[in-house]
Amino acid sequence: MTTTYILTLSCPDRTGIVHAVSGFLLERGGNIEEAAQYNDHDTGLFFMRVQFACVQADGAALNAQWGEFAQTFAMKWDLHATAQPMRTVIMVSKEGHCLNDLLFRWKSGLLPLDIRAIVSNHREFYQLAASYNVPFHHIPVTAATKQQAEAKQYEIIQAEGAELVVLARYMQILSDDLCRKLAGRAINIHHSFLPSFKGAKPYYQAHERGVKLIGATAHYVTADLDEGPIIEQDVARVDHSKTVEDLTAQGRDTESQVLARAVKWHSEHRVLLNGHKTVIFK
Template sequence: MTEAAQAGFPGNFSGGSSGNFSGDFAGGAPSSFILTLSCDDRPGIVHAVSGALVAADCNITESQQYGSPDSGTFFMRVAITTRSERRAVEAHLAPVAEAFGMTWGLHTEGTPARTLIMASKSAHCLNDLLFQQRAGMLPIEVPVIVSNHTDLAELAAFYGIEFHHVPVTGDGKAEAEERLLELVAEHRIELVVLARYMQVLSDTLCSQLVGRAINIHHSFLPSFKGARPYHQAHARGVKLIGATAHYVTPALDEGPIIEQEVIRVDHARTATQLVAMGADVESRTLAQAVKWHAEHRVLLDGTRTVVFN
């Protein structure tokens, strides 16, 4: 099956081997693709995949693989160039994928991931993502920003991005999430990023976004829960602060981790300084996770990830 099917995503999310058809034909300019796959680990996988790519007149420019001793799963990411049609490459790979029971996807390299960003009031993560995207440092396209407050509307306007205020109330949470999915469908969104979005998503929505939604939070969890975590950490004299970027799952803040970063602090730092330093590390960690995801470098291994960086 393809990655999109494995993720259980609704049909309005693109991805897997059926998305982003390049339209390049044999004899034309070379096309670049990224092949990702996973399956039960057994002998012959690399040989079979390489053979299929050679038969499809593909040149392998990069190859990474990993066999998980814990899950018994084999993972592979291959960068290729070819003058063959995309459909021809897929036709050569399909029998191999079926023989090994692979979950796989063939992705056009360099195509920006259409991304919906959600944020509440804090601007640091959102601003960093938008700046890096505009500077050409992040391979995403952001057509829409969603917030449960209006504080970030001016920032969205500065970058020329459509902003939707979708308030979340106790009785209206289901309607808010329904509106979110409407925007996902309308804008053909491939990735949802929670850039300090301070609302808990329902289990139903989390299940629909499995493998395609990334969240960021401080790395103190499970300690210092709730409001003002950096102030709580300061009061306890922590010596390390950091951030965790992970996929969203129904288990709150416990999804498969993509990236983490920590920095050392000492007794001389004030709570205000910890907040500022924490905002910086959160922004960097989230941007790195989004970049790796958009470049098809992250594969799910149960509750863990394999990151080919």
Template sequence: MTDAATTRRYVLSLSCPDRPGIVHAVSGTLAEHGGNITESQQFGDADTGLFFMRVEFEVPAEQDTLEGAFGALGERFAMTWRLDVAGRRMRTVVMVSKAAHCVNDLLVRERAGTLPVDIVAVVGNHPTLRSLAEFYGKPFHHIPVTADTKATAEAKVLDLVDELDAELVVLARYMQILSPEMCGALKGRAINIHHSFLPSFKGARPYFQAHDRGVKLIGATAHYVTADLDEGPIIEQDIERVDHSYTPESLTATGADVERRALARAVRWHAEHRVLLDGHRTIVFK
């Protein structure tokens, strides 16, 4: 065991081509630096031939020292890897339109300390939620979007993300389709909540589409943003049972609760480095 007075807690997440010796090499590297593993999960995908791993550990070594060691290990195994301080709050920008339920839920969870993010700004294409953001002490940036100003507006958002050193962008019912250029700039670090159980009922007014089909379950999907509308890698989905008595409006109200739950879990798992990309799918270590 390591000395609690001098240890630091880190989380390592990685993916690489699967082969014998990966776990041994990772655990051996930690042992060489006096590390103690407190949580470890791994998965080998037989379909893609890739190996995924997430490890939390305590160690007296400095982060720079560990990064040097894992850099060498990464070259040996052709790894994509990330090392971070465990529990560090991830700097996050939340984008909104007019619906308040998702962003309000994220702000409540952040304040309660149950969501490991630091929401550094709320960006709205309408000014509707300015008072909500300011109630929580968050800067609100009104960046309107029209067909003619879309490119300029997206450039302003990306400049803000860079200026604030934001690591994550959350589309909390942001009712705009991002351009392929913006999707590319935010690849792997932008999460959207779609108010439907994808891949069904894509695009606008999904609860009305669901009502028209007489569904018995409604759902919400949190996924990474890509240039393909509502087709990014899925992080989390949630559902609620409904019946014939529901109207489109009551489906929408019920769905709002589902959206909040799914988005909050996806954001937390991403911030805790529990989500690894596997092509157009994700590996989620819960």
């Protein structure tokens, strides 16, 4: 019986890393099915993603052995069994196009997720959640209750063991504290081609500037608003005849597609953080 794993790693670049990783897997009967690597000459870091099948099905033992081996190279690493879908919590406000798209892709088997809960500061989508048999948590947020609301949100995230939190048009700014707690595991979709038009109402800003392209950006959440490491972006062409409402409607498709790709790559462990940037092995 074999188990398939995905290994991701980053470390200071040096000769022999690929050889050493391959040798480690070979000694344990591992068969490499997919491998990709990248040397960042600006930072001197080496990045690698390896998918392999291994006859050693004891994940805890394999983790321990790899952990000892990785110290030699000062590696930051993660090892995941592909049979385990990523436990996910989705947060949303009143715009449901991204939520609906993610739920459909998930149920269609297109995203390796285990969506454990939907959290919202409004009640709009409790029926949609119920139709997918996903628990729905309504947690209102005001300036006076923001701290208590975030405490409840984080309690749900922790209780569900969420490895990923998706802000699918969740229109509340997370506190610095919650951003730190979710570092590297929270993805936001911003309805603009960042770094242009940050903050609220980017379609209004774009319309005022008479842009010819509108876009969407999926990025990791950080305490700096709309400045987290970018995972995916895309654009759609528009012209002078488009109203703000036209831009908003046209942009929804782009937002949904960009967020879905970012979530898919993250859940397949294809995204590695590189400071303020990302390395993505597609």
